[in-house]
Amino acid sequence: MNNSKIGNIQITAMIITVMISHIILNMPTHLIATSGSATILNLIYVFIIALAIFYFACKIFEMFPGKDIIDICGFAFGNTCKNILSIAVCVYFLTISGFVIRTFAESLTIIYFENIDIKIVIMTFVIITAIMNILGLKSISRVSLITLPIILIAFIFIFISSSSNFVPQRALPPLGYGAYNTFVSGISNIFAFASIFIAPFLLPYIKNPKDFKKIGFSSLLIYFVYLLLGIIALLFLIPSITSISNTLSIYILSRRVNFGNFIQRIDSLFILIWVMSIFNYLAITMHFTLESFNKISKVDKKTAISFFSIILFIICLLPQNIADISFFESTIYKYVSIIFVFFISMFILVYAYFKKKKQKKGVSDAEQDY
Amino acid sequence: MLNKIINILFIIIIISTFLLSGYHTKQDINDFAYVVAIGVDKGDTDDLKISFQLAIPSQNSSEEGSSSDSDTVIDTIESPSIESGLSLANGYISKKLNLSHCKVVVISEKIASLGISDIIYTLINNVELRPDCNVVISRSDAGEFLNKSKSEIENITAKYYEIVATSSKYTGFTSDVKISDVFDRISDTFGEAYAILGAVSSQGAVEDSSSYSSQSSSSSNSNGGNSDTGSSQNGSDSSSQNSDTSSNTSQNSTSSKPSADTDTIAGETSSGNSSSNEPSSKIDVVGLAVFRGDTLAR
Numbered sequence: 001m002n003n004s005k006i007g008n009i010q011i012t013a014m015i016i017t018v019m020i021s022h023i024i025l026n027m028p029t030h031l032i033a034t035s036g037s038a039t040i041l042n043l044i045y046v047f048i049i050a051l052a053i054f055y056f057a058c059k060i061f062e063m064f065p066g067k068d069i070i071d072i073c074g075f076a077f078g079n080t081c082k083n084i085l086s087i088a089v090c091v092y093f094l095t096i097s098g099f100v101i102r103t104f105a106e107s108l109t110i111i112y113f114e115n116i117d118i119k120i121v122i123m124t125f126v127i128i129t130a131i132m133n134i135l136g137l138k139s140i141s142r143v144s145l146i147t148l149p150i151i152l153i154a155f156i157f158i159f160i161s162s163s164s165n166f167v168p169q170r171a172l173p174p175l176g177y178g179a180y181n182t183f184v185s186g187i188s189n190i191f192a193f194a195s196i197f198i199a200p201f202l203l204p205y206i207k208n209p210k211d212f213k214k215i216g217f218s219s220l221l222i223y224f225v226y227l228l229l230g231i232i233a234l235l236f237l238i239p240s241i242t243s244i245s246n247t248l249s250i251y252i253l254s255r256r257v258n259f260g261n262f263i264q265r266i267d268s269l270f271i272l273i274w275v276m277s278i279f280n281y282l283a284i285t286m287h288f289t290l291e292s293f294n295k296i297s298k299v300d301k302k303t304a305i306s307f308f309s310i311i312l313f314i315i316c317l318l319p320q321n322i323a324d325i326s327f328f329e330s331t332i333y334k335y336v337s338i339i340f341v342f343f344i345s346m347f348i349l350v351y352a353y354f355k356k357k358k359q360k361k362g363v364s365d366a367e368q369d370y
Numbered sequence: 371m372l373n374k375i376i377n378i379l380f381i382i383i384i385i386s387t388f389l390l391s392g393y394h395t396k397q398d399i400n401d402f403a404y405v406v407a408i409g410v411d412k413g414d415t416d417d418l419k420i421s422f423q424l425a426i427p428s429q430n431s432s433e434e435g436s437s438s439d440s441d442t443v444i445d446t447i448e449s450p451s452i453e454s455g456l457s458l459a460n461g462y463i464s465k466k467l468n469l470s471h472c473k474v475v476v477i478s479e480k481i482a483s484l485g486i487s488d489i490i491y492t493l494i495n496n497v498e499l500r501p502d503c504n505v506v507i508s509r510s511d512a513g514e515f516l517n518k519s520k521s522e523i524e525n526i527t528a529k530y531y532e533i534v535a536t537s538s539k540y541t542g543f544t545s546d547v548k549i550s551d552v553f554d555r556i557s558d559t560f561g562e563a564y565a566i567l568g569a570v571s572s573q574g575a576v577e578d579s580s581s582y583s584s585q586s587s588s589s590s591n592s593n594g595g596n597s598d599t600g601s602s603q604n605g606s607d608s609s610s611q612n613s614d615t616s617s618n619t620s621q622n623s624t625s626s627k628p629s630a631d632t633d634t635i636a637g638e639t640s641s642g643n644s645s646s647n648e649p650s651s652k653i654d655v656v657g658l659a660v661f662r663g664d665t666l667a668r
Contacts, residue, residue: 123384306380310379
């Protein structure tokens with residue numbers, strides 16, 4: 001794989017694209033389903049925790065400049081564990097990408113493509129992902145840089161145009177389902193920030209590794225702001241968003257955008273913008289799937305792309321109906337990402353940190369003795 | 371060798387996906403029957419009697435729109451639910467029903483008093499129906515309301531429905547209540563839902579079946595002061611006052627009587643086959659219908 005460096009802004013754009021794609025899918029709805037009217041408070045709370053975790057992770061990454069988490073795992077636990085983690089990362093990214101494609105394709109089929117087989121829609125996404133990966137990460141980063149401002153402006157537009165119908169009383173009671181659900185069991189909503197997992201994989205591409213902290217924090221902050229806007233809009237506008245059928249919640253918001261008699265039903269424009277976002281997301285996650293796989297086997301790039309595209313297509317066809325997708329989003333993705341991103345990864349980093357520290361201490365002791 | 375096998379497999383999957391999935395359908399604008407209004411009544415043989423007012427595009431586009439030629443046709447069907455009604459209607463109507471241009475949903479008072487949450491939830495979940503479609507609670511049958519909904523100064527029925535509700539911008543006798551508002555207010559815990567209250571009145575009829583206007587004119591003298599509360603946005607504060615909807619309608623309908631002649635609020639109707647001897651009927655937008663929960667408050 002080509003390890004040429006990429007600019008900070010492009011890397012930030014890629015990270016934000018990956019994170020913001022989950023807002024387009026039903027992330028705000030799942031957060032509101034857990035915390036109710038206290039979702040805003042809960043989100044601020046888990047954001048602070050996510051920032052703290054990311055800060056500690058950055059401190060550890062500073063000890064391993066230019067290395068991603070798989071390399072650090074290799075340092076900490078040896079090559080076997082490194083290979084296991086590589087496969088785990090491949091499976092993680094592929095599964096999530098597969099369910100993202102399936103969720104979005106189902107929604108597109110419900111909204112626009114009633115008479116078209118979902119396999120066509122899925123295949124379109126898979127083919128585009130494969131083509132983008134053939135072109136390389138630099139092309140993907142440039143596309144992200146172009147499309148991200150459009151996506152962000154579209155969000156702001158939806159928020160502003162629906163703000164006149166906001167009813168702030170819908171954020172009451174302030175603690176939602178209770179303090180325990182908001183602050184204790186509500187900690188599980190930290191899965192909303194699990195997509196920051198992509199950031200360490202971009203470390204080898206950053207020109208100056210010291211910029212990683214700045215990139216990570218700015219990505220987290222921008223994502224938090226947009227997630228908060230999405231949740232405020234849904235909470236204040238649609239009282240029981242969780243009782244509406246399982247289409248994209250932000251799409252339901254965009255359907256309410258109208259200015260007079262002329263600008264009505266512009267939700268198709270937003271769908272087009274979100275399709276671009278999903279393409280970027282899939283391209284980036286597929287790239288890092290390939291890169292993780294490349295650490296354990298030296299396979300030709302195009303062969304690997306073809307192989308993983310087939311696997312991705314198969315994963316997309318696994319859910320039998322929309323209930324399976326909803327179950328995956330609300331349960332499997334939530335807890336797997338918490339365990340994988342926040343527990344296993346942090347465990348690897350902390351272990352590597354202590355091992356490195358011990359190594360350094362051993363070296364300094366040896367120098368002292370000498 | 372492995373590269374070749376994988377590439378061939380990839381190509382086979384792509385080709386079979388395209389060939390076996392029947393993607394070659396296409397639909398254009400003439401393949402749809404556009405519903406401009408939906409009426410929901412209590413059914414005789416089933417739970418609901420659903421009326422679909424379908425636009426006839428050739429009448430809409432004709433430059434010499436004859437007032438006797440209606441630009442819509444009404445189909446009525448009995449079914450247990452709206453979705454099944456749509457499916458049944460699609461079974462015998464040559465074109466596929468499309469709700470993208472539905473301007474108003476008319477629900478009869480009988481159905482509204484039983485609860486409208488099922489109807490509203492079904493419609494709000496329909497991706498075709500626009501969230502800014504108006505909701506009218508009709509004192510008469512919804513089918514009759516749709517039948518009488520004709521304007522002499524506006525040829526296009528869909529346009530007429532659109533304009534009538536927006537008259538709230540310059541008159542205080544009604545409110546532009548959308549289905550999204552009704553849905554939100556039903557789900558809210560701090561307010562009551564409300565909808566436009568409409569009815570059919572007959573002028574000069576011997577038996578005045580929808581006699582709300584004659585009743586209301588007699589009661590208007592004694593109940594003169596409630597029109598403001600009838601237009602209240604926050605139903606929960608004034609729901610006890612608003613529960614007496616007839617007193618609300620009194621002021622509004624009395625006031626609307628002179629204006630009905632000038633056709634500002636309601637359309638004067640002439641059904642296509644009405645003879646000069648039959649009394650003329652018209653629809654009136656008479657105020658607001660307030661709900662307690664999802665049932666019409668009395």
